[in-house]
Each structure stands twice: as C-alpha cells, then as structure tokens.
Amino acid sequence: MKAQSKIWMDDKFVDWNDAKIHVLTHGLHYGMAIFEGMRCFSTPDGHAIFRLNEHLERFMNSAKIYRMNLGYSAKELARACVELVRKNPAKECYVRPIAFTAYGEMGLNPLKSKISVAIATWQWASYLGADASNRGVRATVSSWVRIDSRSLPPQAKCAANYANSALAKMEALAAGYDEAILLNSHGVVAEGPGENIFRVKDGILSTPPASSGILRGITRDTVIQFARDLRIRFYRNDSTKEELYTSDEVFFSGTAAGIAKVREIDGRKIGYDGFPITDRLAKLYDQVVHGRSKKYSKWLTPVRP
Numbered sequence: 001m002k003a004q005s006k007i008w009m010d011d012k013f014v015d016w017n018d019a020k021i022h023v024l025t026h027g028l029h030y031g032m033a034i035f036e037g038m039r040c041f042s043t044p045d046g047h048a049i050f051r052l053n054e055h056l057e058r059f060m061n062s063a064k065i066y067r068m069n070l071g072y073s074a075k076e077l078a079r080a081c082v083e084l085v086r087k088n089p090a091k092e093c094y095v096r097p098i099a100f101t102a103y104g105e106m107g108l109n110p111l112k113s114k115i116s117v118a119i120a121t122w123q124w125a126s127y128l129g130a131d132a133s134n135r136g137v138r139a140t141v142s143s144w145v146r147i148d149s150r151s152l153p154p155q156a157k158c159a160a161n162y163a164n165s166a167l168a169k170m171e172a173l174a175a176g177y178d179e180a181i182l183l184n185s186h187g188v189v190a191e192g193p194g195e196n197i198f199r200v201k202d203g204i205l206s207t208p209p210a211s212s213g214i215l216r217g218i219t220r221d222t223v224i225q226f227a228r229d230l231r232i233r234f235y236r237n238d239s240t241k242e243e244l245y246t247s248d249e250v251f252f253s254g255t256a257a258g259i260a261k262v263r264e265i266d267g268r269k270i271g272y273d274g275f276p277i278t279d280r281l282a283k284l285y286d287q288v289v290h291g292r293s294k295k296y297s298k299w300l301t302p303v304r305p
C-alpha cells in the first residue's frame with residue numbers, strides 16, 4: 001500500500017503514519033467495527049465519489065444495527081470524505097470510513113466503549129485483477145455457509161462478517177480459484193465474499209433477494225437500475241448452485257471488484273456465447289462512474305480542489 005498524506009480520525013486530519021490505535025482497542029478483539037468502501041473516479045469535470053450518500057446511509061444503518069452512536073451525521077461524514085480526498089495525493093482512490101469500539105474497556109459489553117470514527121483513502125486497483133472485466137475469473141462454490149441475519153446480520157457491514165468471507169476466500173485460493181461463491185443456510189446462492197452475484201439465463205438477469213443473506217450492494221442497486229433503463233428483463237430470485245452452473249452469464253458486482261465476469265464455476269465453463277448482457281452493463285457502469293453519462297450524474301459527488 002502506498003502511503004497517502006492524511007487520515008481523518010475523530011474529526012482531525014492526522015498524518016498517515018500517526019493514525020495509530022492501541023493493541024487493546026476493543027473492536028480489534030471482539031469484531032465491533034462497521035465500515036464502508038467507496039471509490040472516487042476521474043471524470044471530465046474533475047474527481048468525484050460515486051454514490052457517496054448511499055454508502056454513508058448504509059454506514060449509518062450498520063451503526064444503528066450495532067447500537068453505535070457515531071457522533072457525526074451522514075452530512076458531516078460526507079464533508080470529511082470529500083475533504084480527505086482533496087488533501088491526499090491519489091485522487092482516483094478507494095475511500096474507507098470505519099467506526100469501532102475504541103480503547104479503554106475490555107470484555108464483551110461494547111456499550112461501555114467510546115466509538116472512534118476514521119476515514120482513510122488509498123489507491124486500489126480492481127480487487128479481482130485487471131482480467132476480471134475482460135476474461136473473467138474462476139470461481140468455486142464454498143463449503144462455508146454464508147452468515148445469516150439470525151447470527152450476524154449480513155446487511156450491516158461489520159468487520160466480524162468478514163471472518164466468514166475470509167474463510168471462503170482462503171478456501172477458494174487454496175483450491176486454485178480466484179473467488180468463492182457462498183450459499184446460504186437454505187442451500188441457495190447468496191453472494192461472493194465481498195461482492196454480490198448476478199446470473200443471466202435466456203436473456204433474463206437475476207440476483208438473489210436481500211432476504212437471502214447478502215449485503216445490499218450499492219453496485220448491485222446500480223446494476224438493477226441500469227437493467228430497468230436498458231429494458232433488460234430482471235428478477236430478484238433465489239437460485240441453486242446447479243442453476244449457476246447452467247447460466248449463460250454470471251458476474252460479480254462490488255465497489256472493490258467492479259463488474260467482474262465469472263468464466264468458470266467448479267470446472268463448468270460459463271459464457272459459451274460470450275457475455276453480451278454483462279458487457280452492456282459493465283460498459284454503462286464504466287461510463288457512469290467516470291461522469292460520461294448526464295443521466296446518472298446525480299450519483300457523483302464532486303471533489304473540487
């Protein structure tokens with residue numbers, strides 16, 4: 001990771017190397033940290049953060065689920081994100097707000113801990129590699145079951161959820177795949193470790209519903225709105241692993257991964273006739289995030305110098 005200049009910590013811009021916390025920070029031990037991940041892109045009118053308000057709305061909802069009183073409004077955090085991107089050298093960057101139970105108390109009751117809020121930015125290439133949008137990635141259905149809202153609410157973007165993601169990711173990598181696909185406790189498709197998943201069969205696009213135990217992705221929502229606007233038939237519905245194997249197209253969606261084709265699942269080739277619908281959606285996504293579509297310009301928050 002290439003160091004940037006500043007990190008926003010508890011309402012102050014501190015030097016990158018000074019943004020440190022104590023080893024007895026409560027959230028580090030008990031997983032009590034909620035976070036967000038968004039991207040700032042270059043556009044013809046300067047740099048802009050994509051769907052900043054929606055990401056911060058999800059951040060506030062994650063905090064609410066975990067009874068964290070952040071002490072900042074979404075508006076104040078939005079201003080801090082924009083100001084931080086302005087101060088740091090890498091303008092095309094990933095933006096990571098995080099809130100966690102801070103140092104001071106140990107033990108399982110998080111309500112005794114102060115909440116710290118920080119925002120960092122860094123340069124981050126596509127999470128699944130440059131090839132993901134061109135050739136596509138190879139995925140495997142994980143033996144690990146996705147967490148569900150009876151145990152860890154997947155709609156809260158909590159650090160604890162990512163232990164489940166990491167188990168699936170490591171298993172996939174160890175088996176020689178690029179990415180995992182997790183089924184939920186009912187045995188139907190949920191999502192990737194850090195991405196939502198879509199499939200296309202006979203010209204119909206579909207994705208698992210929010211009730212299947214997924215994070216409601218902002219990119220997922222973007223793709224759904226594109227499908228409507230492009231008049232692509234679309235459903236939210238459950239699918240089994242064998243329905244994935246026999247799909248015409250499959251792709252992951254996420255802020256870190258972008259729109260990433262899946263060219264193989266457990267040795268079954270996907271995309272025999274190419275990825276025409278995925279390509280259309282990915283092309284529009286690229287245009288929109290880079291400010292080349294007036295229609296969706298409301299989704300871009302400018303970062304003016």
Ligand SMILES: Cc1ncc(COP(=O)(O)O)c(C=O)c1O
Pocket residue numbers: 037165191192193194195196214215216217218219220253254255256
């Ligand atoms: C588990 C999980 N699912 C889906 C996504 C995709 O969400 P988004 O499109 O908002 O980045 C992410 C990324 O944040 C994630 O961590």
